[in-house]
Amino acid sequence: MAQINRLTVLGMRQARRPGYYADGGGLQLQVSATGTQSWVFRYRRAGKRHEMGLGSAQVVGLARARELARACRLLLLEGRDPLTERKQARAMQAAQQSRRMTFDQCAAGYIQAHQGGWRNPKHVAQWKNTLATYASPVIGALPVADVDTALVVKVLAPIWNTKNETATRLRGRIESILDWATVSSFREGENPARWRGHLDNLLANPSKVAPVKNHPALPWRETAAFMMELRRREGVSARAMEFAILTAARSGEVRGATWAEVDLKARLWTVPAERMKAGKEHRVPLSDAALDLLGALPCMCELLFPGTKDQPLSDMSLTAVLRRMQRTDITVHGFRSTFRDWCAEAAGNSFSREVCEHALAHSLPDRVEAAYRRGDLLDKRIALMQAWAEYCCRSH
Numbered sequence: 001m002a003q004i005n006r007l008t009v010l011g012m013r014q015a016r017r018p019g020y021y022a023d024g025g026g027l028q029l030q031v032s033a034t035g036t037q038s039w040v041f042r043y044r045r046a047g048k049r050h051e052m053g054l055g056s057a058q059v060v061g062l063a064r065a066r067e068l069a070r071a072c073r074l075l076l077l078e079g080r081d082p083l084t085e086r087k088q089a090r091a092m093q094a095a096q097q098s099r100r101m102t103f104d105q106c107a108a109g110y111i112q113a114h115q116g117g118w119r120n121p122k123h124v125a126q127w128k129n130t131l132a133t134y135a136s137p138v139i140g141a142l143p144v145a146d147v148d149t150a151l152v153v154k155v156l157a158p159i160w161n162t163k164n165e166t167a168t169r170l171r172g173r174i175e176s177i178l179d180w181a182t183v184s185s186f187r188e189g190e191n192p193a194r195w196r197g198h199l200d201n202l203l204a205n206p207s208k209v210a211p212v213k214n215h216p217a218l219p220w221r222e223t224a225a226f227m228m229e230l231r232r233r234e235g236v237s238a239r240a241m242e243f244a245i246l247t248a249a250r251s252g253e254v255r256g257a258t259w260a261e262v263d264l265k266a267r268l269w270t271v272p273a274e275r276m277k278a279g280k281e282h283r284v285p286l287s288d289a290a291l292d293l294l295g296a297l298p299c300m301c302e303l304l305f306p307g308t309k310d311q312p313l314s315d316m317s318l319t320a321v322l323r324r325m326q327r328t329d330i331t332v333h334g335f336r337s338t339f340r341d342w343c344a345e346a347a348g349n350s351f352s353r354e355v356c357e358h359a360l361a362h363s364l365p366d367r368v369e370a371a372y373r374r375g376d377l378l379d380k381r382i383a384l385m386q387a388w389a390e391y392c393c394r395s396h
Contacts, residue, residue, distance in 0.1 A: 009062060012037065027069035029057065039065040041072050045081055052083050101186045103147055103177070104140040107131050110180040119279055130170050134159060144181045149192040153202055164209040171195065217334030218327075220342040227392045229325060237317040239293060240305040241332060244318070246290045246389050248339040248359055250277065251332045255313045257304040267291065267382075271361075282361045285382040287389035336360060339388060347387060355380045 004024030012029060015021050015037070021029040028040045037057035043050055054060060054068045072082040107127075115124050131140075138155045139147050152174060159167045175193035182188065193199065218226055223245075230242055244254040253271050262269050269284040276282050286294070294304070301310040307317065318332045343356035358377045 005066065007062060012057065012062065023062075023066065023069075025069055025073060027054075027065060039068070041069050041082065043072065043076060043082070045076070050081075050083060052086070101144050101181070102141055103144045104131075104136055106144045106181040106184075106186060107135075107140075107177050109184070110177045113180070119274055127173060130166065131173060134166075134170055135174060144178070145187040147178065147187070147192060149198070149202070152193045152199070156199075156203065160203050161209055164206050168206045171199065216330045217337035217341070218330045220338050220346065223338060223342070223392050224394050226327075230321075233321060233325070235321075236305050236307070237313055237321050239297065240313055241318050241321050243290060243293055243305070244332065245335045245339075245392060246287060246293065247284050247385070248336055248388070249284060250336070250361075251315055251318055253282075255305060255315070255318075258302045259299060259304060260302065262286075262294065262304070264291065264294065276361060278361060280361075283378060285378065285385045287386045289389040289393050290385075342388065342391065343384075346391070347384070350387070351380065351384045355384055359384055 004027075007021060007023040007029060011021075015029060015031055016035060018031050018033045018035075020040070021031065023029065026041050026043050028042055030038050030040045032038075039054035039057060039060055041052045041054055043052070052072065054065055057065075060068070075082045075085055111124060111127055118124060135155050139151050142151070152171075155174070156167050156171055159170075171193055175191055175195075178187065178191050178193055182191070190198075227242070227245065230238060230245075240254050243249075243257075244251060247254070247269065249271070253275060256275055257269065257271070261271060264286075267286045269286055269290075271282045271284065273279050273281045297304060300306065303310065303312060305313055307313040315332070322328065322330065322332065340356060340360060343351060343359075347356075355377050359381050
């Protein structure tokens with residue numbers, strides 16, 4: 001039998017030449033070209049030679065290295081491969097570690113993975129705030145693998161009837177995080193936060209708990225009278241609101257509009273994708289009235305409607321105009337509904353539903369229909385926006 005335990009601590013200190021120094025029984029001290037020392041277990045199995053690292057000699061002492069080598073020899077006596085056994089042990093340890101990933105850790109992982117695709121920076125803060133407020137106190141510290149239906153309901157139930165919009169968004173976010181955890185092998189099985197065929201049996205339908213409330217809108221027959229009064233108002237905010245009404249655009253799109261987005265010759269205002277709710281570029285035809293409005297604006301900075309210090313107007317700036325007009329019964333966003341009502345009731349015979357929806361930058365609800373209408377129907381929308389402007393500016 002080959003001699004074992006040949007090395008000594010002193011001998012290890014003196015082993016400086018690169019190469020292998022045998023301790024016996026397959027244990028070798030390896031010295032690298034740079035002088036670092038590590039332990040290696042060499043063995044033969046099925047006629048093939050194998051080499052298995054046992055760690056740095058600075059961390060694993062001589063006595064511990066001999067214990068590890070002895071364990072490897074015992075595995076070989078049992079007909080088992082030390083390298084295979086170690087791989088399996090590490091895989092099992094990794095699986096056990098992944099099972100200990102908490103919901104909060106998975107939430108952070110999901111946000112990190114997806115935030116690059118979120119257009120609005122506020123989206124990240126909204127995710128973190130809702131999860132920290134409602135989910136983390138209940139399931140945040142728990143292993144994500146242990147989150148079940150009962151726990152999801154425990155998170156949602158306290159706010160389902162009182163803050164249903166928030167609760168609905170929270171449910172969707174929890175579902176997304178748990179899906180991410182499943183794909184990442186941190187949990188298994190069905191998603192306990194899914195709605196259809198699952199939580200819809202345990203929680204009330206959101207549409208019945210909190211019916212969708214439309215933004216209070218000006219009746220379309222009152223548009224001309226309102227516009228006459230609005231034109232009497234001075235200030236950038238009043239002009240921004242007037243432009244928003246004429247273009248049927250969202251408040252944020254108007255407040256962030258720049259001269260670079262406007263082509264007066266082509267009579268077009270092109271809102272870039274990053275400023276659109278749907279993340280898609282939107283071309284807005286400019287009517288005669290809209291062009292006249294722009295022509296009367298001072299071009300003092302890059303914004304069409306600059307606020308203080310050439311910064312964009314706040315949303316409250318436009319709301320303040322309505323308050324000064326003593327019209328607290330309507331909202332700025334509601335003018336889009338006013339336009340849509342006018343389209344349906346007054347202009348319905350002249351313009352199709354698709355043209356009106358494109359004017360509002362709405363996606364067509366039917367995917368097949370949308371696939372066949374890839375254009376933005378610009379020519380028809382030019383006529384539509386001119387007709388709308390003429391209606392808004394008619395003598396009352």
